Amino acid sequence: MNDFRYGPVEYYLVGFEGRHPDPSIFGALDDLIGAGTVRLLDVVVLAKSDDGEIEVFDLEAGEVPGVSELDPLAAGLAGDEDIEMLAELVPAGSSAAIVVLELAFARALAENLARAGGEVLRTDRIPAPVVNAMMDILEQEGE
Template identity: 70%
Template structure:
């Protein structure tokens, strides 16, 4: 049987007004981590000055100052320099963003069980929540 140490991971870029996110923003993330639904693989904060210069803040060095010292990434550094450069280009000057890399623990169990049965996930695609909700609203209206 295949024993998967990790499941699929997703990168999220979460934007904020100003150069520092409010730590309360991540309460929902903390709840998901504590419940075991996801595992935090990496977490980086980018702050872009009005001049366009990007400051990279990592939890190991800056977590306490950001009020996020309770987050403990399993694979700090997974979001590499190239990822940071690409994602930083999407942050407007004078704003900040968090790069959050999450392992989907339920998907690890699914992939492991499929592999044990001789199958494998060939492709996965995420449909954003606003799109799913809009489609469900349309379907509800058609069914009414």
């Protein structure tokens, strides 16, 4: 069996007000990268005008403060079709970042399972707000 070079990859669409994100947004991401929890494969920042026009910023040219310090491993992985599809979800007059992350812990899990003769057949994601709301309900019922 070959070692897994990459684990599962997830696209995150992170919305924010204004034309550019606050640099602290990417500082939080940098903490996870530094800890080895995720690897940053790509990041795209875009703005949607009030009339629906999409502008994609050139991050290498330093057009977005706080992003130029990030070093994506596969810049360009989020293709034009991905950007167009995700941009539809961004409200007019606001901005977003498309962040493509490899889940490093999941790579290790998939690799260890494969070594033992197993494989991940499917994963499902429950959004954090839903999990937290359900846990609050369960904790209240247990009191």
